[in-house]
Amino acid sequence: MQDSASVSASATTAVHDHHGDAHAAHNPALLHHFAEPEQQRDAASLGMWVFLATEVMFFGGLFCAYLVYRRWYFSDFAAASKSINMWLGATNTAVLICSSLTVVLAVWAAQTARRTLLIISLVLTMLLGVAFLAIKGVEYKEKFDEHHVPGASFSFDHEEIPGHPGEYANPKHAQMFFSLYFVMTGLHALHMIIGLGIFAWLLTMSWKGRFTPEWHTPVEIGGLYWHFVDIVWIYLFPLLYLIDRHK
Amino acid sequence: MSMSAIPLQIPTPPPVERENYLNKEYGVWSWLLTTDHKRIALLYLISITFFFFIGGFFALLIRLELLTPAGDLVQADTYNKLFTMHGMVMVFFFLIPSIPAVLGNFLVPLMIGAKDLAFPKINLLSWYLYIIGGVMMMHCMLTGGVDTGWTFYAPFSTSFTNTKIVEAGLAIFVAGFSSILTGLNFVVTIHRMRAPGMTWSRLPLFIWAHYATSIIQLLGTPVVAVTIVLVAAERALHLGIFDPKLGGDPLLFQHLFWFYSHPAVYIMILPSMGVITEIIACFSRKRIFGYHFVAFSSIAIAVFGFLVWAHHMFVAGISVYSALVFSFLSYAVALPSAIKVFNWTATLYKGSIRYDAPMLYAFGFLGLFTIGGLTGLFLSALGIDVHVTDTYFVVAHFHYIMVGGAVMGYLGGMHFWWPKISGRLYPEGWARLAALIVFIGFNLTFFPQFLLGYMGMPRRYYDYSHMPEFQILNVFSTAGSTVLGVGYLLPMVYFLWSMRYGRPAPDNPWKAAGLEWQTTSPPTTFNFDEEPVVTWEAYNYEEIDAPHQDAPSKEVPVAR
Numbered sequence: 001m002q003d004s005a006s007v008s009a010s011a012t013t014a015v016h017d018h019h020g021d022a023h024a025a026h027n028p029a030l031l032h033h034f035a036e037p038e039q040q041r042d043a044a045s046l047g048m049w050v051f052l053a054t055e056v057m058f059f060g061g062l063f064c065a066y067l068v069y070r071r072w073y074f075s076d077f078a079a080a081s082k083s084i085n086m087w088l089g090a091t092n093t094a095v096l097i098c099s100s101l102t103v104v105l106a107v108w109a110a111q112t113a114r115r116t117l118l119i120i121s122l123v124l125t126m127l128l129g130v131a132f133l134a135i136k137g138v139e140y141k142e143k144f145d146e147h148h149v150p151g152a153s154f155s156f157d158h159e160e161i162p163g164h165p166g167e168y169a170n171p172k173h174a175q176m177f178f179s180l181y182f183v184m185t186g187l188h189a190l191h192m193i194i195g196l197g198i199f200a201w202l203l204t205m206s207w208k209g210r211f212t213p214e215w216h217t218p219v220e221i222g223g224l225y226w227h228f229v230d231i232v233w234i235y236l237f238p239l240l241y242l243i244d245r246h247k
Numbered sequence: 248m249s250m251s252a253i254p255l256q257i258p259t260p261p262p263v264e265r266e267n268y269l270n271k272e273y274g275v276w277s278w279l280l281t282t283d284h285k286r287i288a289l290l291y292l293i294s295i296t297f298f299f300f301i302g303g304f305f306a307l308l309i310r311l312e313l314l315t316p317a318g319d320l321v322q323a324d325t326y327n328k329l330f331t332m333h334g335m336v337m338v339f340f341f342l343i344p345s346i347p348a349v350l351g352n353f354l355v356p357l358m359i360g361a362k363d364l365a366f367p368k369i370n371l372l373s374w375y376l377y378i379i380g381g382v383m384m385m386h387c388m389l390t391g392g393v394d395t396g397w398t399f400y401a402p403f404s405t406s407f408t409n410t411k412i413v414e415a416g417l418a419i420f421v422a423g424f425s426s427i428l429t430g431l432n433f434v435v436t437i438h439r440m441r442a443p444g445m446t447w448s449r450l451p452l453f454i455w456a457h458y459a460t461s462i463i464q465l466l467g468t469p470v471v472a473v474t475i476v477l478v479a480a481e482r483a484l485h486l487g488i489f490d491p492k493l494g495g496d497p498l499l500f501q502h503l504f505w506f507y508s509h510p511a512v513y514i515m516i517l518p519s520m521g522v523i524t525e526i527i528a529c530f531s532r533k534r535i536f537g538y539h540f541v542a543f544s545s546i547a548i549a550v551f552g553f554l555v556w557a558h559h560m561f562v563a564g565i566s567v568y569s570a571l572v573f574s575f576l577s578y579a580v581a582l583p584s585a586i587k588v589f590n591w592t593a594t595l596y597k598g599s600i601r602y603d604a605p606m607l608y609a610f611g612f613l614g615l616f617t618i619g620g621l622t623g624l625f626l627s628a629l630g631i632d633v634h635v636t637d638t639y640f641v642v643a644h645f646h647y648i649m650v651g652g653a654v655m656g657y658l659g660g661m662h663f664w665w666p667k668i669s670g671r672l673y674p675e676g677w678a679r680l681a682a683l684i685v686f687i688g689f690n691l692t693f694f695p696q697f698l699l700g701y702m703g704m705p706r707r708y709y710d711y712s713h714m715p716e717f718q719i720l721n722v723f724s725t726a727g728s729t730v731l732g733v734g735y736l737l738p739m740v741y742f743l744w745s746m747r748y749g750r751p752a753p754d755n756p757w758k759a760a761g762l763e764w765q766t767t768s769p770p771t772t773f774n775f776d777e778e779p780v781v782t783w784e785a786y787n788y789e790e791i792d793a794p795h796q797d798a799p800s801k802e803v804p805v806a807r
Contacts, residue, residue, distance in 0.1 A: 053466065065503070176494050
């Protein structure tokens, strides 16, 4: 069990082709420092949950900044929020919710050894992820054309505050909204891109048939990560797109 | 059996050096690509020692400048950079990784009876992230440095200074992820990798302390990371998130910054408390008094530590009501800290105390941490805080915690576990001398700063020629810092010496409890020849020292 052959195997690429070794008789993916596969799986899964807790805090700082300024400059934020495209945002929400479904399907397919379904689900998830980023790109392009990107050429003059005809938003405070909008959605998009990378790797592994009902931990924890990124969007969408929309 | 009958260092070297983690493989790549937690601990040890001496060099220049009232050694701008780089290097590249990444990395798997940390490759990745961050920091320092103070306060950092904020920020961002990954590894390892029988209430308190530390690393570091992202974005893209001119709020920066950076102090001190607990139990030959209280006080410190950050902002313009709440909560942190100090003291009571070098550091820790902690209460009191904010009183206070507490624990731990790490014994006489020099040098350096601060000397001034009466205490402080420097150099010299010339260490030179002492010195790559099964409580020194029931003494016929 303590031979050095298994030392080099990593937690994620840990599949040996040599079957029949005494130490790897049951599960070639078992790493040397774990006593049994279940311990390894629990550790990987707990590791991802703990990592996601750090991610909650990472986005938490941004949400905190958002809430402070939203409270200070509510009407300016409402006006700025009205200028971003709610329907594109809503479409993206739907896209991500669908991708969560395909992720769950992928995990189920890995558990039940349905290789084709696994591959189809992973491909669909990635397509939906790419669709999300494409729509996000269209939105950014719109903002760029309207001079709503913070910086030297930012302009938000004579934009009415919703529900207050004749009153205009303070461009400085609207710029604050757009600063937060770009930082928050930008970091979210970065997480999506990382997610696509993870899923591309999962796809390669599935293609090679590496996942079995006994060992498919990467699919599970990759799926956890994807769900988390979806959930961040579920919070971003109403906070950024739906301020004061009910009026 | 009386304690004096037990020879502490059994002079019986193993006849043939058996295979261990040090001699298993040689060559640069066997180190740079290792996934062995013990080798990674040594990689960290070398790296943080390097940064310790860089930071110490800056400190020495600061002290030399303050030797005379006039600003004569360096210019004001240079001085600003000196204390900034001193703080950044010492906090982010020495103190935060010090005990967790070196002793924690080495000992957490050994103490719980595991073969390695749960994610050995992530452990190596965390060292590489630390090195990348360190190289960025070195590059930043060599090409101009930063002058904001280690706290990066906005809007000076975002809109005014022309120094290398973004690069320093990114260096700390990367090093922060190294810290997060270490914490993640520890939490998962402690949850999932314990040996059979190693229940939560049998864990050494070192492990509890590291668990609490990891929680702070995991939940605090991401917040400072995103704050740095915002500062960098604000500088690069001219956003206004923290700039009042553009509608932003500089106080928000301070809130986000201290939300991490106050708990970061507990990242430094909690592992040190864990080390001290092990040492005090071993050198008093007693079970630790109030095990569960000491264990849960670590968790309590981690939790309370997240609720006190605004005590750094009492004069920054926060509401007086919120200041009152934060003042009260800051007092509350004193409770779990005091629980620890009282329990250590109660452990010493009627113990068979030995004054070996690790124990000298532990005694030093007890006194210095208590002074540092109690002066922290002065600072949590709103009235006194207004008087001493941004004076040398604050500087002295946090050095008593971060140097007097954390570094004393680090050095004590290095001595205590050095036989296990290196397989060699360090020279005990020199080590005791060094502990004494560190203690004297430390107090000579920092105690005068309490007085200076209370008299009103502001921190971060390079020229105090309008107040020449401050000079005598500054001379004491500078003199003390050179003594302290000698005290820090000595262990490095004799540790290196002992690696070649030290006597080979037995497996358990201190007759200490704990799984790490039941394997060989130094341990093999997978730590234990067979998986240990734990059937005893932690710190079972009474059992270890008790005369064995089956000893021959029982069979001696009673003949009078």
